Amino acid sequence: MDHKALATLEAGIETVRGAPLDGGRVELIVRRPHIEAREVVTEATLDEDEGLVGDSWLERAGGAEADGDAHRETQITVMNARTAQLIAGDRERWPLAGDQFYVDLDLSAANLPPGTRLQIGAALLEVTAEPHRGCGKFSRRFGVDALKFVNSGVGRELNLRGINARIVRGGVVRIGDRVYKTTGE
Numbered sequence: 001m002d003h004k005a006l007a008t009l010e011a012g013i014e015t016v017r018g019a020p021l022d023g024g025r026v027e028l029i030v031r032r033p034h035i036e037a038r039e040v041v042t043e044a045t046l047d048e049d050e051g052l053v054g055d056s057w058l059e060r061a062g063g064a065e066a067d068g069d070a071h072r073e074t075q076i077t078v079m080n081a082r083t084a085q086l087i088a089g090d091r092e093r094w095p096l097a098g099d100q101f102y103v104d105l106d107l108s109a110a111n112l113p114p115g116t117r118l119q120i121g122a123a124l125l126e127v128t129a130e131p132h133r134g135c136g137k138f139s140r141r142f143g144v145d146a147l148k149f150v151n152s153g154v155g156r157e158l159n160l161r162g163i164n165a166r167i168v169r170g171g172v173v174r175i176g177d178r179v180y181k182t183t184g185e
Contacts, residue, residue, distance in 0.1 A: 003082075003142060004089075004142075006149060009086060009146060019081075020105060020107050022074050022105075025105075027081040028081065028175065029102075031055045032098065033055070035056065035182065038058075038095040042087050045173075047170045051075045073128040074130050081102040087150075096142070103179050109157060118179055120179045122181065124182070126166050128164045128165055137162070157185060
């Protein structure tokens with residue numbers, strides 16, 4: 001595995017900071033049909049109850065709430081495409097991060113605080129307060145330095161590991177669709 005050194009990752013932070021504050025673009029969509037499986041797709045359907053149709057979120061999240069319902073705060077995961085490029089390199093390796101959407105958009109807490117609504121294709125998402133952090137799997141796939149990088153102070157400030165969101169309104173999302181902040185329903 002080609003794991004990048006912390007100094008290399010830190011040197012690339014300005015590229016990540018250059019992501020648009022609004023009006024970004026969907027760069028990659030990944031469906032996870034079961035644990036450890038990834039399918040890169042050109043379009044996905046988002047459903048308020050099912051999540052990303054064909055993804056295993058619902059079965060993996062089942063029973064997460066006290067009432068037995070799935071934990072909707074982690075329904076959709078979004079990672080900054082520039083961060084994915086910096087950490088993973090080749091686009092073919094991005095899906096290893098485990099996220100569903102890779103977007104060219106500033107995902108920082110200052111730009112997208114919890115409650116922010118994002119129009120992504122025909123769907124509407126809401127950023128949740130549930131943190132999205134690097135874990136052991138992330139470290140095995142990209143290295144200890146990548147884990148330190150995304151979980152560092154600046155990593156958390158910029159949400160380098162990504163953000164969690166819930167679906168407010170379902171719809172189809174395609175590669176190349178715009179992603180923008182909205183107050184819409």
